[in-house]
Amino acid sequence: MAARRCASDLAANIVFFLLFSFVHTQSAAIFSPPDDHLIACGATSAAALPDGRSFLTDSSLPTTILRSHGRRISVSNPSSDADPLHRTARVFTCPSSYEFDIKSKGVHLIRLHFYPFQTPEFNLSSARFHVLASGITLLSDFFAPRPLLKEYFINLKEEKLVISFYPADRSSFAFVNAIEVVSAPNDLILYPARLVKADEVAKFDGLSEQAFETLYRVNVGGPKVTPFNDSLWRTWIPDGVFLKPSSASEIVSYSGRIKYQEYGASREVAPDHVYNTARVMNGAVLSGSNYSMTWEFPVTSGYKYLIRMHFCDIASLALNQLYFNVYINGYMAYEDFDLSDSTGFLASPHYVDFVLDVDITELLSICIRPSNQSSPLWIRGLLNGLEIMKMNNTMGNLDDESPVILFSANPLKRGLGAFVRSLTCGFAFVSLSAIAFMLFLRWRSEQRSHAAWSPLPVDVSDSTLKPGKLVNF
Ligand SMILES: *[C@@H]1O[C@H](CO)[C@@H](O)[C@H](O)[C@H]1NC(C)=O
Ligand SMILES: *[C@@H]1O[C@H](CO)[C@@H](O)[C@H](O)[C@H]1NC(C)=O
Ligand SMILES: *[C@@H]1O[C@H](CO)[C@@H](O)[C@H](O)[C@H]1NC(C)=O
Ligand SMILES: *[C@@H]1O[C@H](CO)[C@@H](O)[C@H](O)[C@H]1NC(C)=O
Ligand SMILES: *[C@@H]1O[C@H](CO)[C@@H](O)[C@H](O)[C@H]1NC(C)=O
Secondary structure, three states: OHHHHHHHHHHHHHHHHHHHHHHHHHHHOOOOOOOEEEEEOOOOOOEEOOOOOEEEEOOOOOOEEEEEOOOEEEEEOOOOOOOHHHOEEEEEOOOEEEEEEOOOOEEEEEEEEEOOOEOOOOEHHHOOEEEEEOOEEEEEEEOOOOOEEEEEEEEEOOOEEEEEEEEOOOOOOEEEOEEEEEEOOOOOOOOOEEEEOOOOEEEEOOHHHOOEEEEEEEEOOOOOEOHHHOOOOOOEEEOHHHEOOOOOOEEEEOOOOOOOOOOOOOOOOOOHHHHOEEEEEEOOOOOOOOOOEEEEEEOOOOEEEEEEEEEEOOOOOOOOOOEEEEEEOOEEEEEEEEHHHHHOOOOOEEEEEEEEEEOOOOEEEEEEEEOOOOOOOOEEEEEOEEEEEEEOOOOOOOOOOOOEEEOOOOHHHHHHHHHHHHHHHOOHHHHHHHHHHHHHHHHHHHHHHHHHHOOOOOOOOHHHOOOOEEEOO
């Protein structure tokens, strides 16, 4: 009897050992993306970042081809103590593109760095332009009045990625300081999301087929996390400015080891610095049960949003004591959410994806309230991190309701200067017209399919449907 008990103890120990050695090896693995293009545009030498990465110059890259149909100019920041990526930029006075070789198809992270500085010739904050990647409008009529970092996730299905820059009109120009094209970790987008509607929660499949723009990345209850401390070189900002003052919360932090597990969140999904701090509603210090934590984020209506909530129970004293309800824009998104059930451990990270269609409000409000399954003295709500991503609309775009329709007018009618300019932009006309034609066809077929299948456009309300923009070069 005793021997048998001993044997089963031993078996349990072996299971435990295996489990923990797995947890250990998983956390020790370093993410090395198959595609990893880091480019300092216009630079004459590689730019070394404090986070250890090195950005190569765009003129010396063998795998990257810069196609430009006219002047492309390298400009230098007059203030020499700027950050490495802010010292130079590439200015395009004609449509231009970067072409990247893609070794491994699938979801890629694309970051565009815009740092507007002034030189005697160019005032970068007065640039106005469009940016397309892989046929998706990322930015339409964009300008950068202040430093901006734009981040996207796009599923690439071809062996080339083309990122194109189009000046918004003849007198304008485009610019960019740095570009990152990096394979996303395989486990970044894995599971179906919860599609939150007024009266039900449905399943949302095919997340990895969508294009996303990151709008907010928040370390709830914790400090700013810089790319140095993030395995995917992300920046997480504190949640204070988004938290409604009426929220009843306290901050907790944890110095133990975060137990990353297979099928849970990995370190590439979010780093330890996100999971080891949280904001909680502590029943032991709050009276009654009518309290909540609410965060509010301004967004653009007319798009679906992916809301990724990161949880790691670093506050409860035991398993199966944490239950709470999640509301998004007032709709019940998850009732009686039980984190222990999903992880089986305390201090083990887990995330839940929600999708919500924002039609009129221009606001996303995320609210956590106690569940009536939890005891009044327990931790009654918790959140460690929050990411909000805009999803492409039915026309496949991330900016503007209608595709940018580009076409070339007859340059001869526009005087000699324009004619010469159009000659310098030369070949651009051909590709531009081709893109314009393709976009127009796509737009037409979208309009048709809307007309054929539904009297109301799915994504775009009639009032916001604008005619395509006309762009002359
Ligand atoms: C640069 O352009 C911005 C935006 O158009 C403008 O506000 C700013 O005054 C310009 N700076 C100079 C020195 O012209
Ligand atoms: C990285 O995290 C450590 C530990 O929290 C902190 O001391 C350090 O300042 C962080 N480094 C950067 C560059 O953010
Ligand atoms: C809970 O509080 C909100 C405002 O904080 C109030 O509108 C609501 O009526 C309260 N509910 C109950 C059941 O007390
Ligand atoms: C628990 O709360 C839900 C709404 O969140 C309500 O429908 C249900 O009746 C409550 N259950 C109890 C036992 O109070
Ligand atoms: C995003 O674009 C894809 C491909 O064009 C399309 O299948 C998908 O439905 C779009 N997403 C949304 C939310 O409309």
